[in-house]
Each structure stands twice: as C-alpha cells, then as structure tokens.
Amino acid sequence: MTTDDEDEGHRVVVHLGSLLEQRGMTLAELAARVGVTNVNLSVLKNGRAKAIRFSTLTHICEVLDCQPGDLLGVRTKRDES
DSSP: OOOHHHHHTOEEEEHHHHHHHHHHHHHHHHHHTTOOHHHHHHHHHTTTTTTOHHHHHHHHHHHHHHHHHHHEEEOHHHHHH
C-alpha cells in the first residue's frame, strides 16, 4: 500500500503548524504578513502543496524568524516503516 506522498514522489514534511504555535501566530496573520492567501498557506501547512516559490519561502522564514530547514524536513523511508 502506498501513501499519497509516495504516489507524488516526495516525503517532504512541513512544520508550519508547530512554528505558528511556538510564535503565537495565526495562519491568517502569517498570510497577511507574507502576502499570500490563507488557502495557499493552509495547503502548505497540511502537507498538500506540490511546490513553494523561493520568494514565498523567504518571506515565511523572515516573518517566523526561522530557516528553511526549520519549516521543511524530509521523512526517511525508515520513518514510514
């Protein structure tokens, strides 16, 4: 049995929810400060995004005062077992 992520060829995980919680910030506030829609950030937060522009990633990291590696990770095949 394969997961949706495997079908799409990636194991990227997004830690946006935990970063927002740590910063005491809402998705709507981040969206307004970054200049993207709530819907687009929600898609990213829920792991359904297929891509992210470097400019958007840069803005998110600036607002959340983090590095891309704090926001994104790669699940190993071992993690899926």
